[in-house]
Each structure stands twice: as C-alpha cells, then as structure tokens.
Amino acid sequence: MYGLIGKMIAKPGQRDALVAILLEGTGEMPGCLSYIIATDPTDANAIWITEVWDTQDQHDRSLQLPAVQAAIARARPLIEGFGERFVTEPVGGVGLS
Amino acid sequence: MYGLIGKMIAKPGQRDALVAILLEGTGEMPGCLSYIIATDPTDANAIWITEVWDTQDQHDRSLQLPAVQAAIARARPLIEGFGERFVTEPVGGVGLS
Numbered sequence: 001m002y003g004l005i006g007k008m009i010a011k012p013g014q015r016d017a018l019v020a021i022l023l024e025g026t027g028e029m030p031g032c033l034s035y036i037i038a039t040d041p042t043d044a045n046a047i048w049i050t051e052v053w054d055t056q057d058q059h060d061r062s063l064q065l066p067a068v069q070a071a072i073a074r075a076r077p078l079i080e081g082f083g084e085r086f087v088t089e090p091v092g093g094v095g096l097s
Numbered sequence: 098m099y100g101l102i103g104k105m106i107a108k109p110g111q112r113d114a115l116v117a118i119l120l121e122g123t124g125e126m127p128g129c130l131s132y133i134i135a136t137d138p139t140d141a142n143a144i145w146i147t148e149v150w151d152t153q154d155q156h157d158r159s160l161q162l163p164a165v166q167a168a169i170a171r172a173r174p175l176i177e178g179f180g181e182r183f184v185t186e187p188v189g190g191v192g193l194s
Binding site: 001003005019023026029032033034035036037038039040041042048050052084086087088089090091092093094095096097 | 098100102116119120123126129130131132133134135136137138139145147149181183184185186187188189190191192193194
C-alpha cells in the first residue's frame with residue numbers, strides 16, 4: 001500500500017470552501033482505500049489530508065480522473081500553500097475499505 | 098470527530114514486532130472509525146499511526162480497554178520514543194467505517 005499524510009494551507013477565510021471541494025472530489029477513485037480530510041484545531045487555515053492507496057500508481061493516475069481534475073481546478077485559487085508531507089507504507093488497521 | 102496523526106520510533110530492529118503488536122491491538126475499539134498503521138520508507142525505525150474517533154472521549158477511554166492495555170504493556174519495551182504528533186478534526190472522506 002501507498003500512503004500520504006499532508007498539510008494544505010487555505011487562503012485566509014477559504015478553508016471551509018476548500019474542504020467542501022476536497023470532499024466532493026473523493027467519490028470514485030479506483031484503488032483508494034482511505035482518504036480523510038480534517039481541519040487543524042491549532043491553525044484556522046490548515047487542512048490535513050491522509051490517504052491510503054493500493055499502489056502509488058493508482059494514486060498518481062487518480063490525479064488524471066476528470067472529477068479530480070475538476071476539483072483541482074476549483075481548489076487551486078483557494079490554496080495558499082502546503083506544509084508537512086510524509087509518504088508512508090501502510091500495513092493494516094481499521095478503515096481500509 | 099477527533100483525529101490523531103503520530104510518529105512512533107521503535108528501538109533498532111524492533112519495528113516489525115512493534116507493528117504486529119499495534120495491529121493486534123486494534124480489534125474492538127468502540128468509536129474508532131479509522132486506525133491505520135504505516136511504516137516510514139525514509140526511517141527504518143519509524144511508524145506512522147493515523148486515527149479517527151467519533152469523539153476524543155472515546156479515544157481516551159479506549160486506552161483503558163483490556164486488549165489495548167495488554168498491547169501497550171507488550172509494546173512499551175520496543176518503543177524508543179515519539180516524533181511528530183498532530184491533533185486533527187476530521188470532517189469526512191473515504192474509509193470512515
């Protein structure tokens with residue numbers, strides 16, 4: 001499995017709108033086992049995204065899906081930047097659908 | 098929802114044993130929506146644990162479950178320390194069982 005833990009920073013006041021777009025974009029993604037969007041209680045602009053995919057290739061290809069491309073296009077103007085990013089190799093647990 | 102992203106450092110050579118204990122300990126935890134164990138491809142001793150709970154209270158109470166207490170007792174001698182730790186407020190996504 002292939003995992004990502006990443007922090008996204010919204011432009012001031014845009015976090016809720018950005019979260020909504022991210023949630024809409026996670027519908028049908030082949031190979032996606034977990035994709036959880038969270039806000040950061042210590043930073044009003046920060047979003048944490050934790051992902052698990054069967055393979056890195058499936059993650060990479062998901063970025064070309066029309067629904068994901070559309071979400072990226074709508075999200076981009078609301079993104080200030082990115083914070084921490086960690087690649088992981090998930091091995092198991094609860095919630096890998 | 099209540100979320101945690103945390104890095105655990107195993108004693109040298111003990112990561113696989115520690116991961117196995119962590120995986121066994123995640124069976125029946127009321128309020129646990131996601132609990133994913135991952136290794137870090139850049140650090141042979143590091144483990145990432147990402148968790149989502151209905152409430153922080155359910156997370157806190159899980160630490161008193163007999164199975165979790167037993168896992169903690171077996172895991173403790175294999176743990177060198179802890180790295181990054183982020184509390185999050187999950188709002189949705191894929192894989193929240």
